[in-house]
Amino acid sequence: MIHLLPLVAAVAVAGASFVVGRSADPRISRARAVGALLAVAVALAVATILVAAAGVAHRPLPAFGLQWELACPDWHAAAPFVYLLVGVLAVALAPAASHPPRTLGDVLRLIAVSTAFVAFESALPLVALWALSVVLLARGLGRVDSGLRRAFLRYQLPGLAFAAVGAGLIAAGRAAEGAVCWLVAIFSREAIAPFHGWLPLVAGRAPLGLLAAFVGPQLGVHAHLALVADAVPHAAAHAFAWAGGVTAVLGAAIGLAQSEARAAIAWIVVSQTGLVAFGLENSSDVGRTGAVLTWQVSAIAVTGFLMTAAALEARRGALSLREPGGSFARTPRMATSFLFLGFASVGLPLTLGFVAEDLLVQGSVDEFPALVFCLLLATALNGINVLRCFFTLFSGKRDHIGEQDLGVRERLALTLAMALLLLGGVFPRAFVPPPARNAGGAPAHDGQPHGGAGAGHGQQGSQR
């Protein structure tokens, strides 16, 4: 099945990327990039509403020998909008010095690839788009440092190979083996231990807008839901869940030992992706929905968090956490958004992150009671890390060191992201996705184990 609307949106963004990449002035280029992404998002929203109103959103449209459908399935309907918002944040807060027009063009291309990714549910196009996104980031890293590109590719190319083998195995009817290959590929892409090393490494030097456009969308989650879910043997699913949980704790712990803001934030991202990976291996609807929501919240909040740090870095230079070096009073909006988005990503009440983590934890406790407490510890440590970064970056200086607060475009993008997270935190029903389907098309059942064997008590949270 191919979903037409996200594909059209992706083509529009890809077209805009060439215009953006050819601008002479980085600021004009950035303004065009933001405008293009917002225009595509609005057009996509209008089109989605219209096709839903006309009742043709999910009507099969056979053409060219393929099955087409206009809109994404309900469980994934928010994904293109999340990706476009990630793109808006990545370009609106991208510092002009580190993000010349060519880099901004690459950011838009990465967003286009991500948006196109959700249009497909079969393995071959997903592998192709996956490879394209790796090439795009590698090209951008190559402009910074060829060693960095080499290191990145050493992690990503084996993952890509696993994805290709997995696609082949699935096509050959060996779903379980193919799913395990895909999981390895997904773990490599999403920086899950032991394949996590590329993310802090790249975050140390890459243009953060480019990194955010690659990491924020977490394409592995879509690949997991479209290809892998419930095809993984039970034991393997549990092993991968543990790997996700260990990554969450490891990322949170190592993050506290960092003395550079980029590295500390990168480890928070590693920890959050670990949480999502853990949740996806859940056999309950509740846990898996929590994972999907955590992924969407993380995409927006972590991108905003990362890009606010990028904007601050452009004003101040390298951001050290060794001693306090800023003033909250001079850049109050930047400080507020940094704190809010950081806490939203780790589940602060009143934000959608709280809902996501509540679902994740409540849905997992029956199947992984010990691991759930480790995840709570990881979340607590991440919260501590967020406040440590905030205090160090926005306190300790009495004098004005010439930093400007957020500009209009930056404020607009951050307001949009924060408003969504806040509205989602207050009225979560509109934002909680319906349970993701299995690979076979049927919804997952509470307490039903992967592959039809093993764990799960069947009792979930409070009874309705």
Added chain:
Amino acid sequence: MNVVFLQAFVATAVLLPLAAAGVLALAGWFGARLGERAISAVVGVTYATTTFVAAAAAVLGFFDGRPIVVDFGEWFAVGHYAFRWTLLGDALSLPFSVFAAALVGLIGAFSQRYLHREAGFFRFHLMLALFGAGVQVVVLAGGVDQLFFGWEVVGLTSALLIAFFHERPKPVEHGLRAFVTYRLCDIGLIGAAVWLHHAVGTAAFVRLDGAPWAGVHVPDAGSAWIAGLLLLWASMGKSAQAPLGGWLPRAFEGPTPSSAIFYGAISIHLGPYLLLRSAPLLDANPGFAALVAVVGGVTALHGAFVGRVQTDIKCVLAYASMTQVGLILVGIGCGLRHLAVLHIVGHALLRSLEILRSPSLLQDYRHLEQAIGRQVPRPKLALERFFPASLRPWLYRHALERGYFDAILRDHVVGRFLRGFRALDRLDRKFTSWLGGAPATETRR
């Protein structure tokens, strides 16, 4: 009185402070220039109204004789799991709600003058409004899930207000220290909520026959121990119980009015409040009740000894608070729940008044000495005389070192963990370097 009115009063006591905090936050974000009077008016009117509606609900509810339950329905739901928002106005929550709202309002009024022309005037009042809203959510929550919601808000506002004078390094350091304690102990609260869901299917409060107020469901013996220990852990962090209380004297780096309301009046008593809500667990498990009493007793003794050697008034008051909260826990553990409620209210009022007066201590002493015509006499050695002379130097040293708790936590717990995290980081760099082929020095990690 129609029950709908009572429900509306209880709902207003939560929603109005949340709305006020929201209005102030939006005004700050969009750059609306509110004057000091307008800011104070928002806080003052909000909490005066909240006090009134909570008091009305308390009085009318008392005559009605039944708890007031406000069910907002499902907040979100997936599969068989649903998060319901329910508020509960009963014999425990309504007096707390009235008392907390009145104190927040009074502190707001006091701060209008105390923080006049202070650069962070708006920030202080925003945090105060948010704190008050968090407290209302905690006390009127219909279950542990909802209670956690307000609990986190209280913790965050507390840390941010300790670091209010953010240009100096110490307040910021102390704010982070308090937050670390809160955050690690909050695992207990959310863990208890999750465990209660796992064990009995719900974390909602329910009133058992003969109980004066509603409390948590009691699971089987093993689960009751787990849930009880988790709740006690959460309470110990919020209420600065030994050995976790080292953050409390440091927390007084914040503005005096916030110190008064957080560490003299409300925030510090939320731990005992949580334990009062856990009364069914205490009743069902005498071992757990004894543990609560022991934790409180140890804290009371620790606070009493350490407080006596402090040389600045805020540290003295901090340890005095710690002592009293320890005694409240002893009361709760021994089953004296009504006495504990009275103790909380009395202690909160007295201590917040003392803290508010503490910046004027020297002036007060001068007035006192003028009035009595001589120096104020030193207090007699009431406690020390019970100890043999040989033990006194050891006790004195113990008190000076604050029971060695801080040093033990720093060197043997936090320090070890941090060293472990750094070792993990070094290992990870080597692994990454080996796997990725990039030298570790190539990055700024």
